[in-house]
Amino acid sequence: MKSLSIKLIFASLFTAFCVQAASVYQSSEDFISQAFAGPMPKAKVYWLEDSDKLVIEDILAHKFNKMRLRYWLQQGETVWILEEIGKESPITVGIHVKDKAIVQTKVLVYRESRGDEVRHEFFTDQFKQARLTEEHQLDRKIDGITGATLSVRALTKLSRIALYLDDKVNKP
Numbered sequence: 001m002k003s004l005s006i007k008l009i010f011a012s013l014f015t016a017f018c019v020q021a022a023s024v025y026q027s028s029e030d031f032i033s034q035a036f037a038g039p040m041p042k043a044k045v046y047w048l049e050d051s052d053k054l055v056i057e058d059i060l061a062h063k064f065n066k067m068r069l070r071y072w073l074q075q076g077e078t079v080w081i082l083e084e085i086g087k088e089s090p091i092t093v094g095i096h097v098k099d100k101a102i103v104q105t106k107v108l109v110y111r112e113s114r115g116d117e118v119r120h121e122f123f124t125d126q127f128k129q130a131r132l133t134e135e136h137q138l139d140r141k142i143d144g145i146t147g148a149t150l151s152v153r154a155l156t157k158l159s160r161i162a163l164y165l166d167d168k169v170n171k172p
Contacts, residue, residue, distance in 0.1 A: 022111045025119055028081045031094035031106055032072050041074045046169055059136055059160050060084065069165065076170055077103070080162040084154040086112045091154050095127075095162035100170075102130045105159055115148030118155055127155075132163035 033040045047068045048056070056064045072079040077098040083090040089111035096103040105127040107119035117123060123145060131139045138160060144152045 022109050023116065023119075024109050026094070026106060026108050028092075028094065028108060031081070031096075031108060032079050035079045035094075035096040035104065036072070036074045036077065038074075041072050043070045044073055044169075045070055046165060052165075052168065055136060055164060056161055059157050059164070071165065071169065073169060078162075078166045078169060080158075080165060081108070082158045082161060084158050086115060086151040086154045088112065091118075091151060093155055093158045095159060097162055097166040100131055100163065100167060102127045102159060102163065104128070105155060107155070110151075112151060115145070115151035117145045117148050118151040123152075124155070127159050130159060130163070132160060132167065136160055136164060138163075 029040070045068045048066065053064055070081070077096065080095045080097070081092065082095065083092050085091070090109075091107060091111065092109035094104075094106045094108050096105075105124045107116075107124070110116045110119055126140070126142050127138075133139055138156065142152065142156050
């Protein structure tokens with residue numbers, strides 16, 4: 001009995017130590033509402049074509065298994081809520097695009113144990129007015145943060161994807 005109790009205590013402590021709590025900085029709904037003047041538009045769905053998946057997989061440098069993505073569109077402006085793994089856990093990011101340039105990039109939920117400096121405006125402001133080149137790269141260099149390299153890469157990749165998708169849904 002005593003041995004079982006000790007095992008349960010150690011198992012509980014191990015689980016509590018290993019499970020990383022998510023830091024929620026802003027809800028998706030609040031980010032979307034803040035991006036658009038007036039009432040929040042209804043979510044739309046973009047069905048990914050094979051060519052889209054190839055571009056996204058090239059940007060991410062790994063397989064992308066989704067068939068569709070939700071986005072919000074109002075008067076040519078789009079908002080994308082996207083996720084990418086930093087080192088071990090997904091980072092949820094809101095990206096607002098207008099006139100083929102990023103208006104705002106914001107970390108909504110951060111689940112990693114380190115590297116959360118990417119949530120601060122001193123970092124995310126670097127993405128403002130960034131555009132996508134024909135090679136699907138950002139038109140500017142994003143300065144990294146020591147100790148947050150994988151998180152920096154994740155936000156950069158998601159920004160590239162948001163700009164690519166914005167171009168797809170805003171074709172004349």
